[in-house]
Each structure stands twice: as structure tokens, then as C-alpha cells.
């Protein structure tokens with residue numbers, strides 16, 4: 001086979017749709033399992049914006065990322081999807097979905113025929129002998145190819161348990177920045193579990209980063225778009241500040257001393273209870289100075305240690321260092337004929353279709369290089 005692709009996820013499938021002479025090795029029983037749950041099952045597969053706008057949502061080696069994104073823009077992705085039978089719908093905020101709103105349709109459209117797939121067995125090791133790659137599978141088989149593409153995603157667990165694409169890149173001399181959850185809910189030391197499920201507008205400060213947006217309280221912490229996007233800036237165990245309201249308790253007390261705290265504050269009652277405990281039921285007029293201080297602090301500047309939740313991360317920071325690949329083609333500078341695409345590379349981005357845009361644009365660049 002000319003090209004072996006390790007990983008039948010977003011990047012691997014897209015590449016396979018562009019390179020007929022390729023074979024995917026997917027360790028899972030089926031390809032595209034993660035792709036099929038993206039965007040809440042609807043698959044937010046790109047973001048309708050210009051490349052300079054896109055770039056504001058990526059972290060990593062920006063000049064390198066720019067080159068990849070200019071080679072295959074969101075418009076190009078929509079055009080390729082349309083060729084495969086997937087019409088795009090763009091929502092007001094720029095997020096692009098398949099018109100069927102079904103991620104499964106995207107997976108099916110990208111899926112090669114069975115002769116170009118090996119599923120249920122992973123690549124555990126690879127080496128290059130002369131011009132030929134030898135790829136060893138977990139079921140004992142060995143495959144040969146002229147080019148090898150690592151599109152094995154970012155799960156740190158892959159690395160630990162089965163040798164994975166990351167280890168293969170490492171064995172070829174590539175540097176891997178350690179993986180860490182990004183786009184993840186935050187687990188909090190001070191739990192607000194009593195208010196689990198409550199939606200709320202929140203301002204969050206993590207280190208020098210600050211953001212405001214919609215969030216939802218979870219059993220162990222807090223989630224929602226604003227939290228996911230800021231999570232990559234939260235060092236595990238670092239202190240964050242959450243502001244739920246700009247309440248001035250003293251002036252509320254002067255106006256309506258008979259009102260209970262929980263009824264005076266424009267937040268869901270359950271959240272007020274979780275934030276201030278029994279003081280939620282007290283009348284404003286009966287609050288001591290210390291109560292007042294505690295309530296104000298917890299509503300306007302709730303300080304707690306936080307940990308990005310590894311198990312629930314949508315993507316991870318870290319991965320193969322970009323400078324060891326050729327910008328524009330993604331061919332390894334260390335081993336000719338070796339490529340990497342998608343999350344396995346050291347790039348991460350906000351929610352909104354940016355991560356799939358990266359995976360697809362990488363795949364496109366590799367396909368162009370292989371066609372030369």
C-alpha cells in the first residue's frame with residue numbers, strides 16, 4: 001500500500017476521502033466514533049470565518065497553523081463536504097453543521113469502502129527500513145507502506161496503554177509536549193453540587209485570563225462554553241475566581257430589609273443556597289456585617305481551586321511539536337515520508353468548529369503533498 005493512515009478519526013477519514021490509495025488502521029471496532037458525537041451529535045465541522053479570524057481561536061505555533069489553514073479554508077471544507085453529499089448550514093454565530101444536523105451523516109460520507117479499512121486492531125510499533133515503513137499491529141500482522149500518516153488523536157491513555165501513534169512518533173525521534181486536558185469542564189474544590197444543573201451567566205478569572213458567558217453547575221464543578229474555552233489556561237489545582245452577580249447586599253438591605261436573601265438576589269435559589277448556605281434563608285435586615293461580607297464575597301468573587309476534568313475533555317493541549325514538521329505539508333523533518341495530522345499535533349483551539357477545521361485542513365495538506 002502506498003499510504004497507511006494510523007487512526008480512523010476526523011483527520012484520518014478526511015485524508016482517506018482525498019487519497020484513494022490509502023488504508024486506515026483503526027484500533028476501535030469502527031471508525032469515527034468521536035466524530036459521531038461532536039457538536040452534541042450534530043457535528044460542528046467548521047466555522048464560517050476568514051483565516052485571520054480563525055487564528056484568534058488557536059493556541060500553538062501560529063505561523064505554522066496559519067499556513068495550514070490558508071491551504072484549506074472553511075469554504076474549502078464546506079465545498080469538499082458538499083462533494084461528498086453533505087450540505088452545510090451556518091448558524092448565526094458562524095458555526096457550521098451538516099444540514100441534517102446528524103454527525104453520523106458526516107462519518108458515513110467520509111467512510112472509505114471496507115477494502116481500505118482495518119478496524120479492531122491498533123498499530124503498536126513502526127520502523128522505516130530503507131524507503132519502506134513496517135507497521136506492526138496488535139493482532140500480530142505487519143503492513144508495509146511508502147508513506148505513514150499518524151492521525152491517532154490526542155488521548156494520553158492511548159500513549160500509556162497500547163503504544164499508540166504518539167509513541168510511534170516518539171520512536172522516530174519526534175518530541176511530544178505532554179498532553180493535558182483542554183476544552184474541559186472544571187472540577188472545583190469548593191463544590192456547588194446542590195445547584196447541579198443550574199444554568200447561569202458567569203464571569204471567570206483564571207490567572208491573567210478573564211471571560212464571561214453561559215455556564216452550568218455540575219456535581220463536581222462547572223461546565224459550559226465559557227468554562228471549556230478558558231480551561232486550557234487553568235493549571236491543575238490553581239485558584240480561579242467566579243463572579244455570579246454584582247450584588248450590593250447593603251443597598252438591597254436598605255431597600256427591602258424583610259426580604260429573604262434568596263429572593264433578593266437575581267440568581268436561581270438553589271445556586272444562592274449552594275453559594276451562601278443557610279444565610280440564603282435569612283432576612284436581609286437580620287444579616288450581621290460578617291454575613292454581609294461572606295455573601296458579597298461568594299456571589300461576586302467565589303474563589304476556589306480548580307482542575308480541568310481529564311475524563312471529560314473535548315481535546316487536549318500538547319502533542320507532537322510542530323517545528324519538527326514541514327509547514328504546509330506536515331511531512332516530518334526527521335523521517336521523510338512520515339506525516340502527522342489533527343489532535344496528535346501540538347495545537348488546540350476553542351469550541352466552535354475550530355478543532356475539526358484543523359484536523360481537516362491538516363488532512364488536505366498531506367493529501368496535496370502525497371499527490372505531488
Ligand SMILES: Cc1cc2nc3c(=O)[nH]c(=O)nc-3n(C[C@H](O)[C@H](O)[C@H](O)COP(=O)(O)OP(=O)(O)OC[C@H]3O[C@@H](n4cnc5c(N)ncnc54)[C@H](O)[C@@H]3O)c2cc1C
Nearest residue numbers: 007009010011027038039122123153164342343353355356
Ligand atoms: C464530545 C466531543 C465533542 C466535540 N465536538 C466538536 C465539534 O463540534 N467541533 C469541533 O471542531 N471539534 C469537536 N471536538 C474535537 C474533535 O472531535 C477533535 O478535535 C477531532 O476528532 C480530532 O481528530 P483526530 O483525527 O485528530 O482524532 P480523533 O478523531 O480522536 O481520531 C483518532 C483515531 O485514532 C484511533 N487510534 C488511536 N491510536 C491508534 C492506534 N495506535 N492504532 C490505530 N488507531 C488508533 C482512535 O481510536 C481514533 O479513532 C469534540 C470532541 C469531543 C470529545
